[in-house]
Amino acid sequence: xxxxxxxxxxxxxxxxxxxxxxxxxxxxxxxxxxxxxxxxxxxxxxxxxxxxxxxxxxxxxxxxxxxxxxxxxxxxxxxxxxxxxxxxxxxxxxxxxxxxxxxxxxxxxxxxxxxxxxxxxxxxxxxxxxxxxxxxxxxxxxxxxxxxxxxxxxxxxxxxxxxxxxxxxxxxxxxxxxxxxxxxxxxxxxxxxxxxxxxxxxxx
Numbered sequence: 413x414x415x416x417x418x419x420x421x422x423x424x425x426x427x428x429x430x431x432x433x434x435x436x437x438x439x440x441x442x443x444x445x446x447x448x449x450x451x452x453x454x455x456x457x458x459x460x461x462x463x464x465x466x467x468x469x470x471x472x473x474x475x476x477x478x479x480x481x482x483x484x485x486x487x488x489x490x491x492x493x494x495x496x497x498x499x500x501x502x503x504x505x506x507x508x509x510x511x512x513x514x515x516x517x518x519x520x521x522x523x524x525x526x527x528x529x530x531x532x533x534x535x536x537x538x539x540x541x542x543x544x545x546x547x548x549x550x551x552x553x554x555x556x557x558x559x560x561x562x563x564x565x566x567x568x569x570x571x572x573x574x575x576x577x578x579x580x581x582x583x584x585x586x587x588x589x590x591x592x593x594x595x596x597x598x599x600x601x602x603x604x605x606x607x608x609x610x611x612x613x614x615x616x
Contacts, residue, residue: 425549427596428533429556431491434589435526436564437571438498441582442515444572449510459512463519470527483532484597490529491594497521498587507578518583 439460446456477486501518505511571577571585 423596424533424536425553425556427487427491427593428530428553429560430589430596431494431526431529431593432557432560433564433567434586435522436561437568437589438522438582438586440565440568441571441579442519445507445510445515445579445582449508455512459515459519462516463523466520466523467527470524474528474531477528477532483535486532487529487536487597488594490525490532491590491597494522494525494529495587495590495594497525498583498590502580502583502587505580505583507580510579522586 442459443453443456446459447453477483497518501514505514567585568582571582
């Protein structure tokens, strides 16, 4: 395996890893915000319930986007939109009396971007990874993804221990995670494109 391909494989693993960490931290911050401001989890169920419809819509759209559009650009644009939504929302949210409609909107859009991003990333893997390494890559990728769900609560616990932290900071951390994922996707976009062309030429 060449260094060129190793960098591509690492990027394909780290991109969803960082975005998943940010998403998990966002959910933890959302839980904390709702309980702190309302004293109940009932509203949280409503927000996450409505936000859950985004995954259903994403499942309906992702096949069309992945099959008929450049999936590498699907990755990039979902990261860009998620980053922008988080940054803008961090300035709009009221940390003392949060706007419920805004929390629903943020959660819905982020869930939709996640529902489109992850399958697009998975669909790229067989195109750029040799079949001999595919099983190993999938195992490592799933391990990294699971590790993100372990690390996120630890980071969230540290954040909650910081006096004076607001939900805006949680959103900005989520924005940073999407930006890092975008960095990996952009940095390897040309490599992925060239490698896909090479595999296509070899198939002929």
